[in-house]
Amino acid sequence: MDGTVDGTTETRRIATEYVERLERRDWPGVTELLDENVVYDMPQTRELIRGRAAFMRFNTEYPGDWHLVVRRVVADGRFAALWLDTRVGDERQDACVWLELSEDGRITRVTDYWPDPYEPPQGREHLAERY
Template identity: 35%
Template sequence: MTAHTSPPVPPNPLSPSGPAPGFSTASPAVGIGSAGSLSPRECVVELWRRMEARDWSGLGALIAPDAVIDWPATGERIVGRNAFVAVNREYPEGWSIRVLDVLADPAGERVVSEVEVPQEGVGVFRVASFWTVRGGLVVAGTEYWVTVGGDAAPAWRAPWTRPLPG
């Protein structure tokens, strides 16, 4: 297996200061054994950082052994840490991750993230993810993957809408 060097995280177009707050590939990694010390928001930020770095054992350390992650757009359910890590590890290469936003309920365990996943030769995906984090581990998630510009807008909405900027 060849080593993968992650490209730098591009600036967040929604923020002049760069990537989403708390997300930086330059920040020190949280140790594998310290997931329990992460807040729910920090856990999700770290999940995306480790996925972008292809740190599969580190990613697994953030996922509960019996976690359930749903992908409703394709009708799939991923059950368990090992399956979640494997499906991401085996995903065809040529992709990167850019975190656009991460929001957390300050009094609870729910976190929402929005990321962009460009993939060479395929296009750009936008992913809205809804996570449940307990004790520093993801226990559940629902991810909605769409291809940016992949669906044509219905003609009836044309009088009230315009194309997204470029």
């Protein structure tokens, strides 16, 4: 952190930049936000990708014309949570992304969740409306 703003403000800025630079395919810009030893965690598939080089390769090789828009960013000290609208072609999906930053403001861990749509179980139609 540069000392001119509190950690939360800087974390919020970095979290937003992370998504916006990915969306722009600004690969050098993304790279400079990442700690060299960043860990990318996908708990749904129990996959870990270790290190900036491998994570950048994962991003640059990722198939499809994907797009990311920040719906909400919540920053708290050196942690952030991002709620994203994502799109690949006509396919929309929401994503939940958790970031951890080092003391010098680099992203050290990214945890991504990709929740799929599903049909609601029976028995709560009396409480819920569908949209």
